[in-house]
Amino acid sequence: MSIDPMQYRAVLGHFPTGVTVISGMEGDEPVGLTIGSFTSVSLDPPLVGFLPMVTSERWDRIAASKAFCVNVFGTGHADLCWRFAKHSIDRPFEGVTWTPAPVTGSPIIDGVIAWMDCTVEEVLPAGDHWMVLGRLQALEHAHPDTDPRPLLFYRGQLGSFTAL
Numbered sequence: 001m002s003i004d005p006m007q008y009r010a011v012l013g014h015f016p017t018g019v020t021v022i023s024g025m026e027g028d029e030p031v032g033l034t035i036g037s038f039t040s041v042s043l044d045p046p047l048v049g050f051l052p053m054v055t056s057e058r059w060d061r062i063a064a065s066k067a068f069c070v071n072v073f074g075t076g077h078a079d080l081c082w083r084f085a086k087h088s089i090d091r092p093f094e095g096v097t098w099t100p101a102p103v104t105g106s107p108i109i110d111g112v113i114a115w116m117d118c119t120v121e122e123v124l125p126a127g128d129h130w131m132v133l134g135r136l137q138a139l140e141h142a143h144p145d146t147d148p149r150p151l152l153f154y155r156g157q158l159g160s161f162t163a164l
């Protein structure tokens with residue numbers, strides 16, 4: 001049975017995701033792209049994963065350094081979510097403040113609700129995407145007193161989380 005691409009997108013769009021920017025350094029230049037397919041993978045060894053398209057130029061540029069940082073976005077980062085998803089924007093980091101992650105030096109964007117500094121463990125073929133596995137080197141989350149609210153993506157729109 002063949003799967004209609006529109007139906008695939010519509011059905012998978014009913015699965016909500018968080019919003020991250022995967023960042024890395026290409027020499028002196030910060031590079032990043034918006035990724036919703038981020039997931040935890042393994043505690044021992046400590047692995048996380050995400051799936052960039054095989055055609056992603058930005059992932060190619062980040063992958064060359066064998067390291068990346070996962071920036072977990074909060075509700076204050078909606079504009080940056082779209083900016084880092086636009087292939088047409090050459091330098092999405094322009095005007096964005098960040099600090100280097102402690103082990104790999106990959107960018108931690110100011111104000112994210114969590115970050116994970118990773119080295120690339122493995123890159124597996126997964127159809128028209130790569131399955132990237134990263135090994136955690138350092139990680140942190142926002143202080144609970146700051147009331148961190150995650151940015152969520154659902155059916156093509158951004159929103160946030162409300163506890164039932």
Ligand SMILES: Cc1cc2nc3c(=O)[nH]c(=O)nc-3n(C[C@H](O)[C@H](O)[C@H](O)COP(=O)(O)O)c2cc1C
Binds near residue numbers: 033052058081
């Ligand atoms: C909320 C959201 C989630 C996204 N998640 C992914 C993802 O998991 N994998 C992916 O390849 N692209 C994803 N994208 C699209 C990329 O951010 C976009 O294609 C980006 O421009 C890729 O960079 P490049 O093509 O310039 O290399 C997502 C976009 C948005 C808005």
